[in-house]
Amino acid sequence: xxxxxxxxxxxxxxxxxxxxxxxxxxxxxxxxxxxxxxxxxxxxxxxxxxxxxxxxxxxxxxxxxxxxxxxxxxxxxxxxxxxxxxxxxxxxxxxxxxxxxxxxxxxxxxxxxxxxxxxxxxxxxxxxxxxxxxxxxxxxxxxxxxxxxxxxxxxxxxxxxxxxxxxxxxxxxxxxxxxxxxxxxxxxxxxxxxxxxxxxx
Ligand code: MN3
Numbered sequence: 001x002x003x004x005x006x007x008x009x010x011x012x013x014x015x016x017x018x019x020x021x022x023x024x025x026x027x028x029x030x031x032x033x034x035x036x037x038x039x040x041x042x043x044x045x046x047x048x049x050x051x052x053x054x055x056x057x058x059x060x061x062x063x064x065x066x067x068x069x070x071x072x073x074x075x076x077x078x079x080x081x082x083x084x085x086x087x088x089x090x091x092x093x094x095x096x097x098x099x100x101x102x103x104x105x106x107x108x109x110x111x112x113x114x115x116x117x118x119x120x121x122x123x124x125x126x127x128x129x130x131x132x133x134x135x136x137x138x139x140x141x142x143x144x145x146x147x148x149x150x151x152x153x154x155x156x157x158x159x160x161x162x163x164x165x166x167x168x169x170x171x172x173x174x175x176x177x178x179x180x181x182x183x184x185x186x187x188x189x190x191x192x193x194x195x196x197x198x199x200x201x
Contacts, residue, residue: 001052002043003036003074006081014086018179023167031163032077039070053078054148061149072144076126079193080159085186093191099198103136111181113138118160118177127177129156129190131197153197156190 008028013021043049046067048056057075060068092100092107104110110129118127121140128139130147136155139147147154158164158180165176 001050001056003039003053003071005033005036006078008081010084010086015084015088015184018168018183019084020168023164026167027159027163028077028081032074035070035073035077039067039074042067042070057146057148061145069144072146072149075148076144076146076157076159079154080157082189083156083158083186084180084184085189088185088187089181089183090187092187096187096191096194099136099194110136110138114156114158114181115174115177118158118180119174121160124161126157126159128152128154128158130154131194134198136194153193155194155197156185 005028008024012024012028015024042064043056046064048059048064048067051059053071053075056071057068060071062068091097097107100107100110104113114127114129117138117140121127121142123142125140125142126146128141128147130137130139130152132147132152137152139150139152141147141150146157158177160173160177165173169176169179
C-alpha cells in the first residue's frame with residue numbers, strides 16, 4: 001500500500017472555537033501530509049512494501065524508527081480527525097457509557113484520568129482510551145506510538161504534540177485536553193470502534 005492524506009470529515013473552521021481553522025490548516029494540511037510523504041518515501045524498497053498500514057506500524061516498531069515514526073503518526077491521525085466532530089463531546093452512547101462507568105466509576109472520573117494522562121505525557125505524544133483484556137483503560141504514549149504497539153486497542157486518542165494546540169492554547173495543554181474531551185469528541189465513532197473491539201476480542 002501507499003499512504004494518502006484523507007480529507008477532513010468537516011470544514012477546517014467547523015471545530016471552532018475549540019480548535020481553530022488555522023490549527024487544522026497546519027495540522028492536517030501540512031503536518032499530516034508530511035507524515036504521508038515521508039512515510040511513502042521510506043516505505044519504497046523496504047521489507048514492508050505491500051503490507052497493510054497496521055502491519056507496517058506493528059512490524060516497523062523497534063526495527064525501523066524512521067518508517068515507524070511516519071507510519072505510526074499517519075495511523076494515529078487517520079483516526080484523530082474522525083474522533084472529533086462539530087458540537088462534539090455530548091452524550092455517550094449507552095453500552096459505551098456503561099463500560100466506562102464499570103471501568104472508572106463514573107464518566108467524570110474517566111474524563112479526569114484521560115486529561116491527567118495527556119497532561120503528564122512528557123514531551124510530544126498522545127493520550128488514549130483503549131481496550132485491554134476487555135476493559136477500558138487510559139494510556140499515554142510518546143511520539144508516534146499508540147496502543148496498537150503495546151497490546152491494546154485504541155478507541156479514543158488525542159494528539160498532545162505542540163502542533164495540535166499551541167496556536168489556540170499556547171502553553172496551556174490542560175485547557176486543550178479539557179476542551180477535547182468535553183467539546184470535540186465524536187462519541188458515536190468511539191462507540192463504533194469500541195463495539196468492534198469487544199466483538200473481536
Ligand atoms: Mn499531530
